[in-house]
Each structure stands twice: as structure tokens, then as C-alpha cells.
Amino acid sequence: MATELPTTDIRISTEAIRRRKGGTPIVCLTAYTYPVARLLDDHVDLLLVGDSVAMVLHGHKTTLGASLEMMIAHGQAVMRGSARACVVVDLPAGTYEDSAALAVASARRVVDETGCHAVKLEGGVDMNRQIAAIVDAGIPVMGHIGLQPQSVEKDGGYKIKGRTEEAVAALLRDALAVENAGAFSVVIEGTVETVAADITRSIAIPTIGIGASGDCDGQILVIDDMVGLTVDRVPKFVKEYADLRGVISHAAETYAAEVRSRTFPGPGHVFSATKSRDDA
């Protein structure tokens, strides 16, 4: 159950997340809406308004369907629904890659219009100037290396990273570049388990794994995947902790049967002529 939102500021800061390196695992989930943020806020350290929202809530085939406006609208909803978690919003594809100035302008807009604590962007060595410029502008950055969903068309699909010696060396270079550029943490996605564990030991900022390793400093999953709401293919690395597909289908089936048999609405769901009875 969601508890009342506290009125005092007890937010977990990006600095507090950074200090958790090597400590108690950092619990992260994606969130895109007010009610889900309300439900998750008590249980997680960090909520990511991921560009996966384009696929999960808007039905796009890839995360390339996300826009800055979409991320800002969902970022605002998640900020309204949370009081405790550190909130990070993804910079969508096309809003940061071309230059450090563009990256700073996009990050500034996201933070100013949502009040979130940090932005996340995909890339390692190739994005270190963008990360450094955003950090220099006073906005904390979470990196994202390994499988990068924004590059899925370029890469020809969702491919696990770190299967060759060359790929392992490239991943480590990416992790170090993100750290040296000043990021407070880095997501490692879709990577051979031992490689993600080695990277975690090799850098001083927390690693947040998804399809990576239990040795990462924290874990993240897409909320709809982990509650069993995803209607399309669920990736191998997901553990479904609930079956909301089943719950919603069953509720809709029961409602349809009751409407057709005129058992809904019943006496408890209509208004009587006597006002006092409705108020009771």
C-alpha cells in the first residue's frame, strides 16, 4: 500500500547513492506514472523514468520513440508521486549525442521542468564530453553502458555485450570513461556476468545491473516487466514477482460478465433518492 507522501524533504541524494559503492545493494526500478511512483517510493532507493516508457506505455517498437516532452511529462508525474527516492530521468535519443552544448541544454530542461535529481544517458568513451559538460553544469549524471537500447537499430538487435576479449576491453574503457567524466553511477545492461562483476570491482562509482551480475552495486528492472504486466516478450533477465496480466484480465472478464448479466452496478454502486444514505 502507498503511504501518505511526507511533506518534509527526505530525498535520497545522488551523493548518497554514490556512497553506497560496495555497500548494501541499491534498489532501483523504473516508474513512469504518479500512482506507480506512490506505490514504489517506500521500497526503492532510486526511481528511473526510463525512455523504455516509449515501449512500455506508448507501444513504440523501440525506445527511439521517446521524446524530451514525453520524458518531461512522465518525470513530472513521478516527482509528484514520490517523496523519498532519488529520481533520474533518461535523456532520449537525439537530445544529447551531437554536442556537449545540446546535452547540457536538454539536461537543463529536464531538471528545470521536472525537479528530478539527475539525468541518464547512454554511451561510454563516445559520450564522455557530454557527461562531463552536464556534470560541470551542476547536474548529476548516471551513465549507461553495455547493451544500449537506443543503439539497437544500429547494432542489429538486442545483443549481449562482452563476449570477446576486444568487447570486454571496450566495456571496461566505457566504464572508466563514464567514471572519469564525473557520473555518480552507471547502469550496466545486457552483459556477460563475469564482465559486469569485473567492471564493478574496477571502478569507484556504483554499478547498477540489468541482465548483468548479482555482484553489481545495485539492480534495476522495468516495473511493468517485474509485475507481470508486459504483454510482449519478456527478456530472460527479468524475474516476474507478480502476475498483473492475469489480475487485469480476470477483473475485465468478471466486469464484462456482470455488465452483460446486469449484476453490475448493484445497489451499492448507484445513488438513492435519500441524500443521507449516500453520504453514509
Ligand code: KIV
Ligand atoms: O529506459 C530504461 O528503462 C532503462 C533501464 C532498463 C535501465 O534504461
